[in-house]
Structure formats: structure tokens, C-alpha cells
Amino acid sequence: MYLWLLAAGLTIVFGVLGVLNFAHGSLFMLGAYFTFTYYGLLGVNFWLAIALSLLSVGVVGYFMERFFLRHIYHMDHAFQLLLTFGFILIFDDAAKMIWGGVAQIPPMPSFFEGTVSVVGRPFPVYNLFIIGTGLAVAIAIWLLFERTWWGRMVRASASDREMASAIGVNIPTLFTGVFVFGAMLAALGGALGTPVRVVAPGIGAAMIIQAFIITVIGGLGNLKGAFVGAIIVGTLSAYGILLFPVFELFLIFFIMAVVLMVKPQGLFGG
Amino acid sequence: MKTRLAILILVVLLALLPAYAGKYAVYVVIHILLLSIFSLGFNLLFGYTGLLSFGQAGFYAMGAYGCAKILLAYPSLLVGIVGGVVTAGAVSLLLGFLCIRHTRIYFSMLTLSFGMMIFSLAWKWRDMTGGDDGLVGIPRAPLEIPGLFKINMAPMENYYYVVLAFAILAITLFYRIVHSPMGLAMQGIRDSETRTACIGISVRKYRLLSFTIAGLYAGLAGALLPPLESTVTPPLAHWSHSAEPVLATLLGGVHTFAGPIVGSVLFYLLKDIIVRFTEYWQLCLGIIVVVLVMGFRGGVASIFLRERGRR
Numbered sequence: 045m046y047l048w049l050l051a052a053g054l055t056i057v058f059g060v061l062g063v064l065n066f067a068h069g070s071l072f073m074l075g076a077y078f079t080f081t082y083y084g085l086l087g088v089n090f091w092l093a094i095a096l097s098l099l100s101v102g103v104v105g106y107f108m109e110r111f112f113l114r115h116i117y118h119m120d121h122a123f124q125l126l127l128t129f130g131f132i133l134i135f136d137d138a139a140k141m142i143w144g145g146v147a148q149i150p151p152m153p154s155f156f157e158g159t160v161s162v163v164g165r166p167f168p169v170y171n172l173f174i175i176g177t178g179l180a181v182a183i184a185i186w187l188l189f190e191r192t193w194w195g196r197m198v199r200a201s202a203s204d205r206e207m208a209s210a211i212g213v214n215i216p217t218l219f220t221g222v223f224v225f226g227a228m229l230a231a232l233g234g235a236l237g238t239p240v241r242v243v244a245p246g247i248g249a250a251m252i253i254q255a256f257i258i259t260v261i262g263g264l265g266n267l268k269g270a271f272v273g274a275i276i277v278g279t280l281s282a283y284g285i286l287l288f289p290v291f292e293l294f295l296i297f298f299i300m301a302v303v304l305m306v307k308p309q310g311l312f313g314g
Numbered sequence: 315m316k317t318r319l320a321i322l323i324l325v326v327l328l329a330l331l332p333a334y335a336g337k338y339a340v341y342v343v344i345h346i347l348l349l350s351i352f353s354l355g356f357n358l359l360f361g362y363t364g365l366l367s368f369g370q371a372g373f374y375a376m377g378a379y380g381c382a383k384i385l386l387a388y389p390s391l392l393v394g395i396v397g398g399v400v401t402a403g404a405v406s407l408l409l410g411f412l413c414i415r416h417t418r419i420y421f422s423m424l425t426l427s428f429g430m431m432i433f434s435l436a437w438k439w440r441d442m443t444g445g446d447d448g449l450v451g452i453p454r455a456p457l458e459i460p461g462l463f464k465i466n467m468a469p470m471e472n473y474y475y476v477v478l479a480f481a482i483l484a485i486t487l488f489y490r491i492v493h494s495p496m497g498l499a500m501q502g503i504r505d506s507e508t509r510t511a512c513i514g515i516s517v518r519k520y521r522l523l524s525f526t527i528a529g530l531y532a533g534l535a536g537a538l539l540p541p542l543e544s545t546v547t548p549p550l551a552h553w554s555h556s557a558e559p560v561l562a563t564l565l566g567g568v569h570t571f572a573g574p575i576v577g578s579v580l581f582y583l584l585k586d587i588i589v590r591f592t593e594y595w596q597l598c599l600g601i602i603v604v605v606l607v608m609g610f611r612g613g614v615a616s617i618f619l620r621e622r623g624r625r
Contacts, residue, residue, distance in 0.1 A: 064419055112604065115608065116608070121422075122360070122422075125366065125422065126603060126607050127603070127604060127608070129557060130599075130600045130604040133596040133597065134604070137594045137596040137600065140593075141594055253430070253553070256426070260423050291438065293430075293433075293437065293438065294431055294434040297427045298427075298431060301412070301424060301427040301428060304416065304420060305416075305424070
């Protein structure tokens with residue numbers, strides 16, 4: 045499910061801004077690190093820690109968009125990829141500098157420990173919580189885009205930038221907002237992921253590949269596709285590693301390539 | 315005329331390098347030459363044809379593993395290198411058919427996924443590739459043509475001349491390619507696909523050619539590696555390794571002939587220098603990339619060109 049949160053942010057940013065953000069995985073990593081710092085090191089309340097880390101990553105996203113990305117929208121996709129790739133390098137080393145090169149294992153809030161029984165099998169409470177959050181976010185995003193004024197403006201500028209601008213949508217501000225929103229989704233994924241996995245520099249690069257696969261399979265810029273894609277990839281890597289450990293990684297990339305060749309707009313692309 | 319003289323001096327300096335420089339310098343120059351070959355091929359695809367590939371490391375690894383496998387079975391340097399290049403070329407021709415169906419972001423993603431497929435094979439197909447241990451103990455086999463001559467390659471200086479010869483060959487050939495009608499056709503495709511198609515040039519054919527040549531160059535750079543290091547490991551195929559020629563090209567200058575070479579030199583020297591002062595070399599590199607993309611998209615070579623143009 046945190047794959048979904050990660051992919052959702054990536055696909056929203058791509059759908060609206062037309063930028064494929066290579067550094068999206070690094071924002072995920074930053075979200076994880078900030079949560080770890082606030083909760084694990086400073087001992088802030090778990091919920092507050094998540095909120096703070098979302099805010100922090102949002103600020104980072106704001107700077108990225110406002111001072112860098114904004115100036116190269118008109119250029120070829122390649123340069124946006126390169127720019128965000130540069131940010132991966134910066135974030136990775138910055139994380140190493142601040143938090144050290146070794147992997148950190150964040151503590152789990154005590155009220156999430158233990159298991160509940162689901163259909164007769166023990167199931168960790170925390171996993172249940174993440175699934176719930178993922179679903180809640182999916183519904184919230186859907187409501188936001190389909191039912192609110194802001195969502196309508198975003199969709200309008202995604203389909204026709206100039207027209208939206210002509211009828212009075214403030215495109216630059218909107219783009220910054222969308223980018224920050226996407227960054228915060230990535231951070232949420234990272235923050236929620238922290239208690240069940242290690243945090244280390246370099247997880248950003250690993251996560252972005254996962255996110256690319258998901259968004260490509262589901263269709264770049266397509267939220268429903270990202271949701272289904274996350275489920276497919278998540279299930280596949282979980283069962284793949286059980287059933288055919290040797291070709292699990294190969295299979296995932298193979299599927300990605302086949303989708304790209306047969307239906308480049310993704311399984312759910314129009 | 316001036317340029318020719320400069321190139322001549324450079325070649326002489328490089329040829330005499332082992333005489334006045336230490337082993338480490340020779341080693342560094344070999345790596346710079348490899349990266350130059352790698353980046354040149356990449357730039358044919360990106361700078362000249364307008365396709366940004368993130369899977370070049372896959373072909374590099376095909377060259378490296380191909381050469382390593384041959385050398386382990388049959389220790390002859392020339393056979394190993396040529397075998398590696400042919401392997402990489404064949405694979406890139408095959409994958410090229412599939413990849414060039416798309417452009418822009420979809421092309422980048424497709425090359426990324428194929429590159430990572432090669433990576434996962436190198437990582438998991440233990441019987442063939444040695445898995446995550448890689449292949450070790452690859453001999454630096456003698457350069458030999460049976461009945462004609464046989465040169466011992468054990469001293470690194472000797473191997474340096476082999477690499478230098480291949481690099482000069484590759485660079486000269488590249489110059490011919492980009493200044494031929496074929497090279498112009500590729501640039502036409504980059505600037506306007508529709509117009510190029512309208513004057514009767516097969517866009518598909520030239521994209522495929524460009525892709526295959528880039529694969530061959532990546533394969534050559536890869537094939538020259540195992541005799542030097544005597545090991546090959548899966549990270550050679552990882553996408554982060556594909557980023558190296560991208561960065562070198564960007565550093566030196568896209569769209570220019572010498573850009574990737576200048577970039578490779580800068581990339582390596584910068585790395586060498588920065589690593590001495592700080593372990594956060596990636597951070598510096600990242601900042602350089604951001605600055606380049608924001609302000610100097612032509613790279614270092616373009617600054618020189620601009621200077622010359624002003625005069």
C-alpha cells in the first residue's frame with residue numbers, strides 16, 4: 045500500500061505537470077527519515093511526527109518546484125529527467141551526511157504492535173492500519189479531484205494548460221501546489237513505511253524504480269491505473285519471491301516492457 | 315589546421331603516457347577512454363538522434379560479460395573483445411527493434427526496463443553469470459593472431475595501448491558517422507521527425523541504426539573492461555551505471571562531437587579530486603548536474619564554441 049501512495053504522487057505530478065520526477069523516490073526516503081527523526085530520535089508523538097515530516101517534505105518539494113523545475117517546463121522531457129536525477133544524488137548524499145550511512149531501524153509505536161486474527165490467521169495490526177490508510181487516501185484523492193473546485197481546476201489545467209490559464213487559473217501557483225501535494229504523498233508513503241522497514245540512504249533510488257514500474261503498468265498520469273498497478277506489483281513481488289525467486293525481478297521488468305510495447309498508455313490509459 | 319595539430323599533440327602525449335606517468339595515471343586514463351567510448355555511443359542516440367536511453371549499461375554489461383565468458387573459455391584478447399562487441403551489438407539490434415517504436419519518455423522507460431532485465435539476469439542467473447559474485451579471475455590474455463604475432467598483456471602498459479588503439483579507432487569512426495549523410499539524417503530526425511520522413515528518409519531505419527551503433531559502442535567499452543579489472547559484476551548493468559555516460563555527455567556538451575570525450579575527462583578528474591576531499595562526491599555531482607541543466611545545457615564544450623564564435 046505504501047507503493048500506492050508513492051505511485052499516486054508520481055502519477056499526479058506527471059499527469060498535471062508533465063514532469064516525470066526521478067527524485068520522487070528520494071522524497072519518499074526523506075519522508076521516512078524525517079519521521080524517524082521526529083518520532084524515533086526526538087520522541088514526538090507518532091501522529092505529530094508524521095504531520096511534521098509531511099510538512100518538511102512539502103517545503104523541500106516547494107523549493108524544488110519553485111526555484112528549479114518551474115524554469116524548465118518548456119524544455120524537452122530529457123532535461124527534466126536529468127534535473128530530477130541530479131536531485132537524487134543530492135538528497136542521497138545529504139541523507140548520508142545528516143543521518144549517517146548505516147541503515148536505521150525506527151521504533152514501532154507500541155499501540156501498533158501485536159496481531160489481530162483475520163480469517164483465522166494472525167495479521168499484524170500495523171499492516172491493517174497501512175491498508176486502511178491507503179484506501180482512505182485513495183478515496184480522499186478521488187473526492188478531491190472529482191468533487192472540489194480545486195480538483196476541477198487541476199483537471200482543467202492538466203487537459204489544456206493555455207485554456208485554463210485563459211479562464212483565470214493561476215497556473216504557476218497551481219503547479220507548485222500540485223507538486224507539493226505529490227511530494228507529500230511520497231512522504232506519507234515513506235513515513236508510514238518506516239516502522240516496518242529500515243531507512244537507509246539509497247532506498248530512494250530503489251523506490252523510484254518500483255514507482256516507475258507501477259505507473260507505467262497502470263498508465264502514466266492515471267490514478268486508477270496507479271492503484272491497480274501498485275496492487276499488481278506488490279502481489280507479484282510478494283508471491284514471485286515465494287514461487288520463482290530467480291526470475292521475480294526479471295518478470296516485473298518484463299511485464300513493464302510488454303505493457304510499454306503493446307499499450308504504452310498503460311492498462312488504464314484512454 | 316590548428317585543431318588537427320592539437321589532436322596530433324594529444325595523441326602523441328597519450329601514446330607516450332606510460333613513459334612519463336605512473337601506473338595510477340595509466341589506469342585512470344584507461345577508464346577515461348572507456349567512458350569516452352561509452353558516452354560517444356550514448357550521445358549518438360541522445361545528442362544526435364534525440365532519444366534518451368537509460369538502459370545503455372545493459373549493453374555495456376553484455377559486452378563485459380560476453381568478453382569475460384570468452385576469455386575464461388578461450389584466452390585470446392582479440393577474440394574476447396570482438397566477441398563481446400558482437401554480443402552487445404546483436405542484443406541491441408534485437409532490443410532496438412522493440413525500443414524504437416516509441417520516443418520521448420516511453421523510450422526512456424522502455425530502455426530502462428530492458429536494461430534492468432539484463433541486470434536481473436546478471437544478478438540471478440548464477441550458472442551463467444556467477445550471480446552477485448560476478449565472474450572472477452578473467453585472464454588478461456595475450457594479444458595474438460596465430461602464426462603472425464603474440465604480445466604479452468600482463469603489464470598494464472601493454473594493455474593500455476590496446477585500449478588506446480580501440481579508442482582512437484572508435485572515435486575516428488564516430489567522426490565519420492556523424493559527418494556522413496547517415497549522421498545528418500539522424501540529426502534531422504532529432505529536429506523534426508515529420509520533415510525528415512517527408513523528404514523520404516526512413517525514420518525507423520535510422521533510429522534502429524543509431525540504437526545499434528550506440529549498443530556496439532557500449533559493448534566495446536564493456537568488453538575492454540574485464541581484461542583490465544579481471545572481474546565483472548552485476549552493478550555494471552544497473553541503471554545507475556547507465557547514468558554515467560548521461561552525466562559525462564551533459565558535462566561535456568550534448569549535440570557536439572567532442573562533448574562526451576571532454577565530459578568523460580572532466581567527470582573522472584572531478585570525481586578523483588572531489589573524492590580526495592570529501593566522501594560526499596555524489597552531492598557535488600548532483601549540484602553540478604542541477605547547475606548544468608539550469609544554466610549551461612550545452613555543457614563545457616559549448617562555452618568554448620561560443621567563445622570561438624564571438625571572435
